[in-house]
Amino acid sequence: MNIEITNIPVLETKHYLLRGIKEEDAKTLLLFMGDKKTMQYITPHPVRTESEMREEIAKYLERFAEKKEIPWVILNKETKEIVGQFRFHKLDLWHRKTEIGAIIREEYQKKGFYVKCGGGLNQPITFFISCCQRIFFFNLSKPLIP
Template identity: 50%
Template structure:
């Protein structure tokens, strides 16, 4: 399986490559950008290279699919992956990091339809999960807008360096995606 390029009107998801470490480091090493993901972002380019290598190894082992997000000019503005990919159970979790200059600008709002289509139609997933820190209101709004169901809150799952964070689990099932897709198609006609 090769990692396909996925396109929306203004953005492209393309296969992660080793040389992307240089483009990813400025935002994946930034504590503010990573505050809802990890209290320990990569500290230098070498750590970023190792992390990219780990993502690519997980891809080779069929445990995840990593992409970089590019804008129209080809600049890397984010990172997206399906991880905890389980082919037998047909499920995966989403992970995303958007560089600070592109946050809250609609990047993921535009890409989500493409991502869901690929996950449910191409990968034939039955379940896609988005789990977020409870304070991450931007991701909450995005998941709710796309019809993800809130399943519950896992209390104090992650320590952010100052305090424990709750994680809210959202999911979408294939049947929910199909119903949403049908409603959207009927609106267009």
């Protein structure tokens, strides 16, 4: 099966929007991707500067172009602020499998984010299941529900 993903799809729930990550997101992403507490279960060395965050975003987009990853940011539709990052990484279209990573800003953790999302993170999973068989959940910074 030849799967073509040329653009990062925009996915929507009642309260949240997932759109492709952009270099302009670096400053906002740094707020939580550079936070040791938020990143404690993901890496001992989170990004420290906006420049480092831009480099990470460039790597995400490069891996997307290589069909190895699909990176999104999660936006609160009401406030328009970025509340997290969601990625399919270690994407293998030949074997039809991926791992999923989500990092949610601390102020959205333990507040029913996933419930408010209406299980909305299932939408990209459903999108991907249409062309893949196996998905591995990995890298949640903290439980999404208290």
